[in-house]
Amino acid sequence: MxxxxxxxxxxxxxxxxxxxxxxxxxxxxxxxxxxxxxxxxxxxxxxxxxxxxIPKSVKDTMIKEIENGFPSHYTMPMGDRKLREVIAKRIKDTYDVVLDPSRHILITPGSDSGLLYAMLPFLSEGDEVLIPDPSYPSNFVNAKLCGATAIHVPLYPENGYQLDISEFEKRVTPYTKMVVITHPNNPTGTVFNRKSILDLCDFVKKRDLILVSDQAFEDHIYDNREMIAPMSIDGMFERTITTFSISKGLGLSGFRVGYIIANDELMDVYYGGAVNVLGATNTLAQKAAITALEDKxxxxxxxxxxxxxxxxxxxxxxxxxxxxxxxxxxxxxxxxxxxxxxxxxxxxxxxxxxxxxxxxxxxxxxxxxxxxxxxxxxxxxxxxxxxxxxxxxxxxxxxxxxxxxx
Ligand SMILES: Cc1ncc(COP(=O)(O)O)c(C=O)c1O
Missing domain, CATH: 3.90.1150.10 (Aspartate Aminotransferase, domain 1)
Structure with a gap:
């Protein structure tokens, strides 16, 4: 061997x-x-x-932080308190979802790690994960790394790459545990419309599934399209884990800052494993992220x-x-x-x-x-x-x- x-x-x-x-x-x-x-x-x-x-205001923050010396130290594994507060405000302003910074938000080193971590506690051998196809390649790989099987659910250009729930229904089995969406989608850029999201949420609730919604690309939506976060839909917050990033919308991929939002029952577990799985996110980068998110x-x-x-x-x-x-x-x-x-x-x-x-x-x-x-x-x-x-x-x-x- x-x-x-x-x-x-x-x-x-x-x-x-x-x-x-x-x-x-x-x-x-x-x-x-x-x-x-x-x-x-x-x-x-x-x-x-x-x-x-790197925008000037962000650069200024980083220089100031380096000069005061604090970034040589850890933040709490769940992330900088101020950053979590800024995120809570942002989510309230954007999606009208009220979050407690001490119970619902975990800062992650980029959202790739957040995405895998979001899935990890739920999946084991034999589970199946429904994933729209095409979508972000990591979704398929992550299912496998968790021991589960990725089930591809085709999206079609004729339909503007929107979700067709009959395609999900066809693929449900007793082993289906989770749906993972990239919203807006990578690679197609599709923003799932109201019908897609509401149908998906009904399906997830009806089938008693977990939804992971990766919103790394949420910041730049064009032509007045509506961006609906599944976690904001009735009955979804408790079964949705949403991942975010400052890499795409704010062009700060090298800082490696992302975050996860979930209800407190789930977050309790994510906080509990944060040191083991993620460590804490880079302190200087978190300070920079505060400015990047606050400077509109x-x-x-x-x-x-x-x-x-x-x-x-x-x-x-x-x-x-x-x-x-x-x-x-x-x-x-x-x-x-x-x-x-x-x-x-x-x-x-x-x-x-x-x-x-x-x-x-x-x-x-x-x-x-x-x-x-x-x-x-x-x-x-x-x-x-x-x-x-x-x-x-x-x-x-x-x-x-x-x-x-x-
Ligand atoms: C859809 C999507 N989600 C998440 C990520 C991860 O980004 P990061 O780890 O930089 O936050 C990427 C990166 O390409 C992506 O395309």
């Missing part, structure tokens, strides 16, 4: 380092090497990457920038022959149908080779991702740099179409 075979089989198939067949640019050293070699990375869901993007001018400015960028990207990508693109409803991502030009893998490899641009293949996002690419159009601070990269993608895909004699 090889030493690796002694591993828990939940972990055995994970690959992302030296021996990985890289299908996602954001594992191992792949992206780092690409950047060093002058490639453009549009495969990290990280606004303004790789340009500097940051999100306002980013909203204007990201909306403008969404429109620029849509115009360029939508003008490529044999490519179908949808207008993103939120966030920083474009999701394009390149199936007439080849498979996700072929077309992503072509762009890497010819345009020196790394984008995401659609397949890690689920079975529905074949024939699609995800492009992070919000990379770079200056629009002109993004325009240059998007036009390179356009020229390369036009060339590919010619080579394929379309």
């Amino acid at each position: 090889s030493i690796k075979e002694k591993m828990n089989k939940r972990f055995y198939d994970l690959q992302g380092g030296l021996f990985a067949k890289v299908t996602k640019a954001d594992v191992g050293e792949g992206a780092g090497q690409l950047i060093q070699n002058g490639y453009t990375v549009m495969a990290w869901a990280d606004p303004f990457f790789p340009d500097p993007s 001018s940051i999100i306002k400015d980013y909203h204007e920038r990201l909306l403008r960028r969404r429109d620029i990207a849509y115009k360029i990508l939508n003008s490529i022959p044999h490519v179908k693109t949808i207008l993103p409803e939120s966030g920083i991502l474009s999701w394009i149908d390149i199936s007439e030009l080849g498979t996700s893998q072929e077309v992503a490899a072509y762009l890497l080779d010819k345009a020196h641009i790394s984008v995401n293949e659609g397949t890690p996002y689920g079975h529905q991702g074949e024939g699609y690419l995800r492009i992070v159009h919000a990379c770079f601070w200056d629009d002109q740099d993004a325009v240059k990269a998007l036009n390179k993608i356009k020229d390369s895909l036009i060339q590919l179409g010619k080579e394929k004699r379309l």
Whole structure:
């Protein structure tokens, strides 16, 4: 038996380092090497990457905190008290949900760790987790890491990638324990509408399930769409764990600050295990997050920038022959149908080779991702740099179409 075979089989198939067949640019050293070699990375869901993007007020807070010296110490594992208060206010203002900062909020080192931790106490071998497809790849992996089975629930472009509860109903078994949604969705940018959310909540209650709602992308919703948090729906707070992040909306992914919201019965357990599973989140980053959340001018400015960028990207990508693109409803991502030009893998490899641009293949996002690419159009601070990269993608895909004699 090889030493690796002694591993828990939940972990055995994970690959992302030296021996990985890289299908996602954001594992191992792949992206780092690409950047060093002058490639453009549009495969990290990280606004303004790789340009500097720490707002002045946040920088000032960090300098002040370093000078007073406190950030060399831990905060409580549940997180900085002031940060939890700021979050409680924010959730009240946004969703009209009243939270007790001492009972309902846990600060996490980024929301990826929060997402896995949200699922961990509920799942064991044999459980099934319903996950819309396409959605964030970690959702499928997390189910497996918890010993459960991810059950893919297809979403369709014809339906605007909204939730169709009959697709969930078809897949329910006595083993179904949980639903995990990414809302707004990554990669499609879909903001689940009122009908989707209300139908989902009815389904979750009727079937007595747990809902995990990942709202990492909630900050930038376009065209006056309504953003409904499932936890705000009657009878849902006690069965919903919601995860959040400052990585996307505030462009502060490197700070590694996220948070979980849940009812106090569940939170008691999350607090209890916080030291073992998460440790405490970086103190300086939490202080910075307080300013980032309180200084409303940051999100306002980013909203204007990201909306403008969404429109620029849509115009360029939508003008490529044999490519179908949808207008993103939120966030920083474009999701394009390149199936007439080849498979996700072929077309992503072509762009890497010819345009020196790394984008995401659609397949890690689920079975529905074949024939699609995800492009992070919000990379770079200056629009002109993004325009240059998007036009390179356009020229390369036009060339590919010619080579394929379309
Ligand atoms: C949908 C979604 N949720 C959560 C995360 C995790 O982000 P972070 O750990 O930086 O908060 C990501 C990162 O790409 C994401 O795309």
